[in-house]
Amino acid sequence: MSLASRPVLSHEPPGGRQAVAVWSIGTLVYTVAVVHRTSLGVAGIDAAARFHIGASALSTFSILQLLVYASMQIPVGLMVDRLGTKRVLTIGTVLFTAGQVGFALSHSYGVALAARAVLGCGDAMTFVSVLRLGSRWFPARRGPVIAQAAALFGVAGNLMSTVLLSRLLHSAGWTPTFLGTGLGGALVLVLVLLFMKDHPDGFEPAPAEHPRSGYVKRQIVAAWREPGTRLGLWTHFTTQFSCTVFLLLWGLPYLVEGQGLSREAAGTMLTVVVLANMVFGMLFGQIIGRHHGARMPLTLGVIGCTAVSWAVVLGWPGEHAPLWLLGALCVVLGASGPASMIGFDFARPANPPERLGTASGIVNIGGFTASMITLFMIGVLLDATGGNYRVAWCTIFVLQAFGTVQILRLRRRAARLERERIAVSRVESVHVPAKA
Numbered sequence: 001m002s003l004a005s006r007p008v009l010s011h012e013p014p015g016g017r018q019a020v021a022v023w024s025i026g027t028l029v030y031t032v033a034v035v036h037r038t039s040l041g042v043a044g045i046d047a048a049a050r051f052h053i054g055a056s057a058l059s060t061f062s063i064l065q066l067l068v069y070a071s072m073q074i075p076v077g078l079m080v081d082r083l084g085t086k087r088v089l090t091i092g093t094v095l096f097t098a099g100q101v102g103f104a105l106s107h108s109y110g111v112a113l114a115a116r117a118v119l120g121c122g123d124a125m126t127f128v129s130v131l132r133l134g135s136r137w138f139p140a141r142r143g144p145v146i147a148q149a150a151a152l153f154g155v156a157g158n159l160m161s162t163v164l165l166s167r168l169l170h171s172a173g174w175t176p177t178f179l180g181t182g183l184g185g186a187l188v189l190v191l192v193l194l195f196m197k198d199h200p201d202g203f204e205p206a207p208a209e210h211p212r213s214g215y216v217k218r219q220i221v222a223a224w225r226e227p228g229t230r231l232g233l234w235t236h237f238t239t240q241f242s243c244t245v246f247l248l249l250w251g252l253p254y255l256v257e258g259q260g261l262s263r264e265a266a267g268t269m270l271t272v273v274v275l276a277n278m279v280f281g282m283l284f285g286q287i288i289g290r291h292h293g294a295r296m297p298l299t300l301g302v303i304g305c306t307a308v309s310w311a312v313v314l315g316w317p318g319e320h321a322p323l324w325l326l327g328a329l330c331v332v333l334g335a336s337g338p339a340s341m342i343g344f345d346f347a348r349p350a351n352p353p354e355r356l357g358t359a360s361g362i363v364n365i366g367g368f369t370a371s372m373i374t375l376f377m378i379g380v381l382l383d384a385t386g387g388n389y390r391v392a393w394c395t396i397f398v399l400q401a402f403g404t405v406q407i408l409r410l411r412r413r414a415a416r417l418e419r420e421r422i423a424v425s426r427v428e429s430v431h432v433p434a435k436a
Helices: 017-042 044-051 055-071 073-083 085-105 109-123 127-137 140-171 174-195 215-225 227-258 263-290 292-314 323-334 336-350 353-385 389-393 395-428
Strands: none
Touching: 017 044, 017 055, 017 085, 017 109, 017 127, 017 140, 017 174, 017 227, 017 263, 044 055, 044 109, 044 227, 055 073, 055 109, 055 227, 055 353, 073 085, 073 127, 073 215, 073 353, 085 109, 085 127, 085 174, 127 140, 127 353, 140 174, 140 263, 140 336, 215 227, 215 353, 227 263, 227 292, 227 323, 227 336, 227 353, 227 389, 227 395, 263 292, 263 323, 263 336, 292 323, 292 336, 292 389, 292 395, 323 336, 336 353, 336 395, 353 389, 353 395, 389 395
């Protein structure tokens, strides 16, 4: 392997109170974005009635939103690498706030679809920006904990949707509820404009030459060639989507229409998923921070537990699964979000700092692509089978199997190159690119 090398920074940001304060603003933006993203999850039945649509058309809301989100990840990564976090978060906050306000005021299906697309575009600019912000303000050794902590803020946004928005929706109504969340976007925009900084004083990144011709292609190709980046993408793809689909749209209808729970009980189950997500996020961050080798066992363990849990629930004899089993499924689904964060930890050591935004964008495509496919297939199968949720949810097994094969195919090469980089960096303080 050629060892064409590149020097890296000899010092790291120290963290501290200012780092926590600035990073908290970024994560607050991400929290509000997740509230907007997941608000449809508790309003799916109401949206179907408001816009007079069926299951496939209802799926289109989330599919379009995630399609925009996923397609924006690489452009957003490039934007973060070139423009910095503050500018990208500002643009993103304006867009997802405008989308939520438009959704609140819409009465036609077409206008509502357009609003969700704008929301998805703004939402796409948040998480990669927060990851980049953490890497600029905290030492690299704290990367796994910082990434999981950022995800916890997203979980908090999800919790607000499942607990607060579901109640507001049925007390205040559609327009006041969605307009109220839009105001949250306006508030965090002010914080970003007034207090956000891309990096601490004295730790400015070295000015990079970004030639116009071929720069974008080189960034993407270089990040993609790294096995760690591709391993991160397939980890994200395989772990995240079943929980995302459950919380984003189909969990509440499945529990109410497919399992016979009341809306209140179904809302409690969604809350269990979110709370479990928070617990597993803290646990996984600590484990990986202390034992880097735990990344792959945790990934495969979550994939296996998720597949077994769904198989037991969907194969349960009788019309409805028992409440304790549904609760167990929700707990297992709660581990999916933290497990998907491991994908970024595979990509991080495989790429130099100036390419981290692009690599993170590639990884982030994975789970949302799988979510789009699953959302679409569930909607189609529900319409085709007259509402048979058991058949519709079997879609997840196909995607899990495909993603697991890719993970197993890439894991050894990615691990070998990562060990080589660590060994070389300890001696020469260089970054070693992957073999082309």
